[in-house]
Amino acid sequence: MPGSKVVLVTGASSGIGRATADLLQARGHHVIGTSRREKPGEAPWTWARLDVTEDASVMACIAGVLAAHGRIDAVVNNAGLVMAGAVEDTSIEEARRSLETNVLGAMRVARAALPAMRERGSGTIVNMGSLAGRVGMPFQGIYSASKFALEGLTEALAQEVAAFGIDVALVAPGDTATPVVDNRVRTVASQDPASPYAAACVRVVAMYEKDERAGVPPAGVAAMVTDLVEGRRRGPRYVVGPVGQRVLVAARGVVPGGVFRWGMSRYFGLRR
Template structure:
């Protein structure tokens, strides 16, 4: 297609990342999809190995794409990790795992590609947030915290690089049918029956998993990301997902905090 872009998509082996890579490739863009391991299978794009938690891996991946294609026009920071568990049960090392992937991983890749984008006076970075980055979700507190942090990082970065012709945006999906249900990482303490949170945590996370399995297809998020990469959708923040979840997030800034938290606790069967 005219205006074909070189797009690097992280976490492209499944879910939103794969759907995004497929849609971009189908529209004629030159896509490099990444996975922490070797190529997960045949695809109409190039595969690259990338561990976003490793600085050397990020540098090698970006250097490889530049050597092959000469430029990077857009990055989709999709690689992510969902952690479940009570905050009290979560160790600092477990918390760091969530932030290393969801926050510092996106930051590492942005830092690696920005010199080239500034030099070419154009570029797009799309960070994959979550509705859990707008509302603190019980027993996914570290996941919410990392996505809250990514929201702030994205908003600040967008302002810093605008003068260089670089666009930065965040996409916040609601429940989406992806393998995240089976790949959720747990704080070990909350799986211990001796934890005072074990029963409530298991029940609430089961509610999340039920909603996720019934979630919207990943292609809806992929369509939005593609529109941002192609410049057809503008703005620093984009929310996509079921209407009820989007209303919940919107009400967060309108409904008094005490009432909002009461409603959340009632929904999840928490509190007194």
């Protein structure tokens, strides 16, 4: 099909990645969707095994795409891990796992795909950020840290590769109804009832889960990513999600920091 692109979508086994892979495939692109697991039975796209935390896995996956198709037009760095727990209740090992997936995973895949994109003088990389990458979320501190880091990495990379004809953008979803509610990882210490944060952590994470269950369908995020892959949008960053959350992100930029933090703490019931 004319205009058909070869697109790699990481974390395509569920949620936003699945919706994105399905939409891109339905629009006539050749989608390679990845997972650490077996191919989801009915998925209409090509499947590839990928663990973004492993160099060898990433190199093999990109080499496989290039061997099969001779090019890679777009990468959607969607694979992600949501970790819950107070910062004090997050071990360095657990933090490393989160950053390894959400930041270094995206960087690994981008680094592996970029040489072929530069050679062709074109390409698109879309990184999946989060509202939590604009606003520090209590009891998801390391997740917020990873998504803030991804914002910075995306902004820097976009400037570095523009001269090679490569577009880099970030999509930051707010609450989206996906299996993330069940896939959220809780740090070990945060599950100890003796933790001084135990009660507040359980309460706040329950608020997150409620909002996620009532979140927007992943189709909206998939449509935004598709616009970027197909070149209908070229902006550096898009927030997609419930109106209230988009307003919150906008407020972050204009409301004085102390006032913003006071409002957040009050909302989550975290003030003395």
